């Protein structure tokens with residue numbers, strides 16, 4: 409596909425371990441409710457209508473790019489479009505978050521899922537949104553595509569929404585390990601097709617969100633998550649290679665401080681770390697063969713500007729400027745003042761390390 413040439417490749421260079429002029433920065437949930445222009449669009453349209461309408465999805469994807477000197481855009485969508493593609497109903501309720509009114513109660517319900525999924529048909533709107541956004545970005549910054557990881561999606565499909573403990577979903581890991589693995593493999597197959605479709609449509613990096621890793625310990629994570637995360641990465645990469653596409657991939661397993669080394673060896677180019685992980689410890693554990701992304705506490709943006717600047721500097725000193733992409737350690741909160749994002753981004757870009 410013919411897209412406008414890329415003018416700022418700092419983010420992709422860092423993902424590939426190449427030298428950069430400045431540390432690249434983007435923010436998880438950078439298109440979202442903290443922006444008045446997003447709330448304006450959202451007041452007129454249902455959440456999933458925005459996701460499903462390429463013009464609206466492209467518009468809200470571009471909103472933070474117009475306002476701030478971000479080094480990447482992320483396509484506006486949600487991880488829960490995959491359970492929708494499997495035939496599940498997902499609603500986004502104000503003040504509650506996502507709700508799946510008919511969750512999976514037992515492995516018998518797996519057969520009710522509409523599987524296999526023709527991703528190119530069911531999630532075509534995401535491909536269209538990506539292609540349109542690539543054109544509208546005019547090469548200003550690269551565009552990130554994404555998917556939820558199998559365990560994170562499975563947890564929403566069983567819990568029927570957010571949960572404090574994920575006890576219903578975790579019960580499956582202990583009661584039905586084989587059937588759980590079957591469901592995780594089904595999800596992985598859909599995710600592989602979905603990520604490949606996004607890269608073909610124009611996504612320049614693919615991020616996999618394992619946001620519910622924090623509910624698992626090391627043993628459960630190594631048994632149920634790691635093998636599928638590895639499988640997704642190798643299958644996506646080999647399918648893209650066959651199409652002469654080379655798109656870096658990021659894994660963000662939130663709360664998986666207990667398996668940093670194993671995750672870093674899964675084949676991904678970039679590893680996101682959440683705000684509870686010490687950057688220096690993470691770097692010591694994973695070595696230099698992977699780019700790290702993160703990890704300022706999203707609440708640090710509530711600090712006064714000068715404190716936020718020092719916290720950002722401290723973070724950059726710990727990560728260093730090599731093989732590093734600055735971000736928050738999780739999504740930005742909806743009540744954040746947009747001006748704080750500018751302070752954060754400018755502090756990252758102003759940072760210089762002394763030459764060695």
Ligand SMILES: Cc1c2[nH]c(c1CCC(=O)O)Cc1[nH]c(c(CCC(=O)O)c1C)Cc1[nH]c(c(CCC(=O)O)c1C)Cc1[nH]c(c(C)c1CCC(=O)O)C2
Nearest residue numbers: 436437438439440482483484485486487505506617619739
């Ligand atoms: C777990 C998860 C979800 N969705 C996502 C994750 C993984 C990242 C993470 O761990 O936060 C990923 C996601 N969701 C959204 C994006 C868009 C791109 C971006 O990062 O700017 C991305 C990358 C938009 C969104 N997704 C959602 C919103 C807000 C909903 C609204 O506008 O009503 C946005 C902008 C809703 C959503 N979607 C989800 C939840 C739990 C919620 C509720 C959050 C809340 O209410 O604070 C599921």
